[in-house]
Amino acid sequence: MNEVTIIGLGPMGQAMAKTYLNNGYKVSLWNRTKSKADNLVKEGCFYDRSITEVIKRSQLILVSLTNYDVFWSILENLKTDLNGKVIVNLSSGTPQEAREVSQWIIQQGGSFLSAGIMVPPSLVGKDDPNSYTFYSGPKKLFEQYQADLAVLTTTDYKGEDVGLAMLYYQAMLNILYTSMTGVIQSYALLKAGKINAIDFEPYTHEFLKFLPTLIQQANIAAEIDTKNYDGSQQNLKMMLAGAKHVTETAKEANIDFSVPKSIEALFQNTVNDGFGGNSTASIFETLYANGD
Incomplete structure (x- = not known):
């Protein structure tokens, strides 16, 4: 069974979790407010209060937070390395913020793709020609996980420069x-x-x-x-x-x-x-x- 971890359960994070669950994925969740995970857990997702434990459960980790400041506040104090982990950040930010996060994740042993999703939560997982997401970062990494990412929307890869998706x-x-x-x-x-x-x-x-x-x-x-x-x-x-x-x-x-x-x-x-x-x-x- 394919696995994915989702960090951040605002409307977009919840829509992503439901979409992966409906497509047969084993979905692990983390959110600062546990109540946002309750219905998803009832439907079959896994939740843990420890972000460290949740990250350990999947190789592919999607992050959907308000901005990069929130990203740093949550992930900077992880009590585990990111060896072999692939972080795909769909949080909004600037190209330079994406580059800085990418460097940090690589230092922790992980890999990074930046993403900008161009649809509201209601269109995630829907077969709609206007539903797509920009991605940037290492091309081989994108190609390796493209099928998993395409579960959410059409994928539009913009290049190796990790800042391009945010641009x-x-x-x-x-x-x-x-x-x-x-x-x-x-x-x-x-x-x-x-x-x-x-x-x-x-x-x-x-x-x-x-x-x-x-x-x-x-x-x-x-x-x-x-x-x-x-x-x-x-x-x-x-x-x-x-x-x-x-x-x-x-x-x-x-x-x-x-x-x-x-x-x-x-x-x-x-x-x-x-x-x-x-x-x-x-x-x-x-x-x-x-x-x-």
């Missing part, structure tokens, strides 16, 4: 957070105008379906890679004028306008740097001004 993960979260914030900001604007968010929702859905077409037509990725920001169809000065109107409308509505104001400021700074006649993609030059 892709945080880039995707940046798109998520800014997009969701933009939608909610618009709903706040509408509510100030006595319009229910639910009445505007169909427009939101239709626009978000159209957005990939706009991005593709704007040729944003290619323009950034070539630094050729074609403003012949729509330039940043025009976009800045529109951004100012969004900010002013939010002010008139007496709602928080920090989100549109930050976009306006970004556009203005880029125009001030001489890109007013270029495309919107030229804001990359401001964003990346201190990049490597």
